[in-house]
Amino acid sequence: MSNTRRLIRQTLTIARRDFTATVFTPTFLLFLFAPFLFMGLSAAIGGMGAASIAERGERALRIVALTAPADRELLFAGDRNLRAMFRDRDAPPALELPATAANDERTARAQLDRRDAQVTAVLYGPLDRPTVLHAPIGTRSAAYLAQLADQGIRLRETGTRPKSTARLVEVKRARAAPLSSDEGGFFAVFALFFLTLLLAGQVVSSMAEERSNKVIEVLAAAVPLESVFLGKLIGMFGVALTFVAFWGTIAANVASVLPGNVGAALAGMAPALGLPTFVMLFVAYFTMAYLLLGAVFLGVGAQASTPREIQMLSLPITIFQVAMFGLASAAAANPGGWVATAAAVFPFSSPFAMAGRAASAPALWPHLLALAWQLGWVALTVAIGARAFRRGVLQSAGPKLKWFRRAAVDTPVS
Amino acid sequence: MLQAPELALQAHGLVKRFGDRRVVDGIDIAVPAGSIYGVLGPNGAGKTTTLRMLLGILEPDEGHRTLLGHARPREASDRVGYLPEERGLYPGMKAREAIAFMGALRGLDWRTGRKRAEAMLEEAGLGHAIDEKIRKLSKGMAQLVQLLGSVVHEPDFIVLDEPFSGLDPVNQNRLEALIHAQRDRGATILFSTHVMAHAERLCDRLTIIARGRARFEGTVADARGTLPYRAHYVPHHAHEGLAALLPADAVREGDGFRFVVPDEGIEPLLSRLLAAGHGISGLSIERPSLHDVFVRIVGPDALEETPA
Numbered sequence: 001m002s003n004t005r006r007l008i009r010q011t012l013t014i015a016r017r018d019f020t021a022t023v024f025t026p027t028f029l030l031f032l033f034a035p036f037l038f039m040g041l042s043a044a045i046g047g048m049g050a051a052s053i054a055e056r057g058e059r060a061l062r063i064v065a066l067t068a069p070a071d072r073e074l075l076f077a078g079d080r081n082l083r084a085m086f087r088d089r090d091a092p093p094a095l096e097l098p099a100t101a102a103n104d105e106r107t108a109r110a111q112l113d114r115r116d117a118q119v120t121a122v123l124y125g126p127l128d129r130p131t132v133l134h135a136p137i138g139t140r141s142a143a144y145l146a147q148l149a150d151q152g153i154r155l156r157e158t159g160t161r162p163k164s165t166a167r168l169v170e171v172k173r174a175r176a177a178p179l180s181s182d183e184g185g186f187f188a189v190f191a192l193f194f195l196t197l198l199l200a201g202q203v204v205s206s207m208a209e210e211r212s213n214k215v216i217e218v219l220a221a222a223v224p225l226e227s228v229f230l231g232k233l234i235g236m237f238g239v240a241l242t243f244v245a246f247w248g249t250i251a252a253n254v255a256s257v258l259p260g261n262v263g264a265a266l267a268g269m270a271p272a273l274g275l276p277t278f279v280m281l282f283v284a285y286f287t288m289a290y291l292l293l294g295a296v297f298l299g300v301g302a303q304a305s306t307p308r309e310i311q312m313l314s315l316p317i318t319i320f321q322v323a324m325f326g327l328a329s330a331a332a333a334n335p336g337g338w339v340a341t342a343a344a345v346f347p348f349s350s351p352f353a354m355a356g357r358a359a360s361a362p363a364l365w366p367h368l369l370a371l372a373w374q375l376g377w378v379a380l381t382v383a384i385g386a387r388a389f390r391r392g393v394l395q396s397a398g399p400k401l402k403w404f405r406r407a408a409v410d411t412p413v414s
Numbered sequence: 415m416l417q418a419p420e421l422a423l424q425a426h427g428l429v430k431r432f433g434d435r436r437v438v439d440g441i442d443i444a445v446p447a448g449s450i451y452g453v454l455g456p457n458g459a460g461k462t463t464t465l466r467m468l469l470g471i472l473e474p475d476e477g478h479r480t481l482l483g484h485a486r487p488r489e490a491s492d493r494v495g496y497l498p499e500e501r502g503l504y505p506g507m508k509a510r511e512a513i514a515f516m517g518a519l520r521g522l523d524w525r526t527g528r529k530r531a532e533a534m535l536e537e538a539g540l541g542h543a544i545d546e547k548i549r550k551l552s553k554g555m556a557q558l559v560q561l562l563g564s565v566v567h568e569p570d571f572i573v574l575d576e577p578f579s580g581l582d583p584v585n586q587n588r589l590e591a592l593i594h595a596q597r598d599r600g601a602t603i604l605f606s607t608h609v610m611a612h613a614e615r616l617c618d619r620l621t622i623i624a625r626g627r628a629r630f631e632g633t634v635a636d637a638r639g640t641l642p643y644r645a646h647y648v649p650h651h652a653h654e655g656l657a658a659l660l661p662a663d664a665v666r667e668g669d670g671f672r673f674v675v676p677d678e679g680i681e682p683l684l685s686r687l688l689a690a691g692h693g694i695s696g697l698s699i700e701r702p703s704l705h706d707v708f709v710r711i712v713g714p715d716a717l718e719e720t721p722a
């Protein structure tokens with residue numbers, strides 16, 4: 001058997017062991033369904049938070065207009081017209097029009113100081129020259145009240161009856177609308193970051209098992225440590241693909257069970273390169289990101305001898321990942337800028353940045369170039385990672401007290 | 415003319431340094447194919463490091479070795495079985511899978527590995543543990559499983575590092591039988607131990623290592639031949655003057671005397687004792703044990719240095 005074939009066979013044996021040992025366990029089911037728990041928890045917390053905010057806002061946030069009784073109807077009508085343009089969450093606080101004859105600064109200030117409600121802005125004075133007092137957080141509310149006064153004047157002059165009655169017709173697009181460059185790009189970057197953070201980080205501690213149960217010498221004696229390294233990387237990548245396939249399948253089918261308008265909105269979104277190409281590129285970039293970061297993590301993780309050391313090593317690794325995410329996000333927000341170029345060229349942020357680009361820009365050739373570039377870096381990183389792994393595991397060089405050396409010296413029977 | 419035996423393993427001048435310490439200091443080993451070869455030495459002598467270098471797990475700082483005709487031992491790894499001193503199995507694996515996995519690492523296909531694992535476990539009296547996870551087995555059973563895993567691919571060369579440690583006497587006998595069976599199959603076995611009884615029963619040849627150096631190489635008989643025979647004599651009549659007739663190193667032991675058989679042989683001494691009327695109530699002449707040889711070769715200093 002040729003050396004290459006033997007290396008492949010040994011690598012796949014390690015990969016198979018790691019894959020089955022991870023996937024065919026109850027713990028993996030927990031891991032697989034963890035996003036459900038995460039989403040449920042987030043939804044519950046978010047829902048409670050939103051309900052709390054909404055409740056507090058409904059009770060407390062107000063804008064007040066002190067006007068002559070004759071103008072109250074005008075302002076009500078104007079408020080109704082203007083408010084229709086806002087989504088609920090963006091709408092100004094509820095408008096109050098107190099039935100009071102007082103229309104002066106002192107009354108307005110008293111309104112701002114109310115304890116039963118949080119008044120963000122108060123309008124007083126004549127509608128053609130009103131004054132608006134507002135709290136520091138009430139700038140937009142103040143602008144809204146000013147606009148409302150203007151609207152009131154117009155309605156006074158023309159009457160509250162609409163002069164134009166528009167017919168609103170919803171039309172489905174023949175072709176899906178591309179995502180806007182920043183939101184689509186950010187979505188892709190975040191998805192890729194989340195997946196690699198969740199999955200590639202696992203390999204950091206994968207050597208701990210062999211260390212703790214002393215299997216490492218059995219492996220090291222039977223196969224080259226490069227095979228152990230590659231096998232672990234491939235095995236855990238298989239685990240990652242299983243995870244992605246599971247959640248990808250759910251995501252692909254989830255639109256059908258979503259409420260009609262949400263599903264239609266999702267179906268209406270499309271990456272700039274088209275969905276099939278985008279999916280292929282996303283998988284390719286995920287592979288690159290996983291192998292690049294996984295090789296680094298595995299190489300670094302092999303330097304640790306104890307769970308405590310692994311924990312200590314995890315922090316800089318996570319910081320590094322977040323930095324790559326930040327760089328790629330900045331690139332997604334500004335696709336034409338130098339940050340985008342830097343993020344696309346720097347190998348460890350390139351997969352994220354290019355995934356973002358795939359969502360927002362239609363050109364295909366930069367992706368082919370980027371994949372070739374990343375593939376070269378994957379080869380280089382795997383080679384360096386394998387060497388670091390070998391050093392870390394065999395522990396035959398360097399100033400640090402190494403595993404085999406320690407075993408050889410400490411072992412009572414040698 | 416006798417032909418030199420074919421060697422399964424050959425090593426010359428192996429040196430391994432850890433820092434300033436020469437853990438292995440110029441060891442030579444030649445293991446004839448089809449033999450059982452022992453590497454003996456006290457704790458900390460460098461046995462494990464030597465074995466790791468012979469297998470290519472560690473690279474020697476100096477010297478070279480040839481394993482099954484390969485100057486790079488790892489190229490022969492599929493034909494090698496290895497039981498490390500630090501036993502290690504995946505606790506979540508079933509016994510059958512663990513054995514098949516170890517075979518797969520050495521090139522045996524999983525299906526054959528599983529079949530052989532079942533047969534071997536049955537033969538070893540562990541049939542009930544075929545589907546048991548390693549974590550549920552006793553330490554001795556797990557050790558036996560690992561041993562079976564190291565030979566499941568029917569290797570030509572088997573290295574066992576302290577294979578008897580942790581085994582009860584019944585399992586020690588099983589292991590000895592297994593080693594003999596592997597040798598009968600045609601495999602070469604190299605094992606390290608510091609328990610002389612096993613070496614004495616099993617080894618065709620052996621080397622004794624102390625402080626990183628080989629102090630003896632040869633057969634068990636050669637080793638025992640390095641020390642003179644000892645005699646235990648019980649006189650029939652212990653009259654005055656008996657001590658003067660006995661060799662100078664004779665020491666009283668019970669109702670008799672123990673001494674090294676003189677170079678001239680035991681017969682002249684016995685003649686003198688009979689002529690003086692001391693008679694012979696008891697006489698035994700004993701070959702020195704491997705333990706005696708080991709203690710003499712290794713030296714009390716080396717033994718005292720040995721960690722507890």
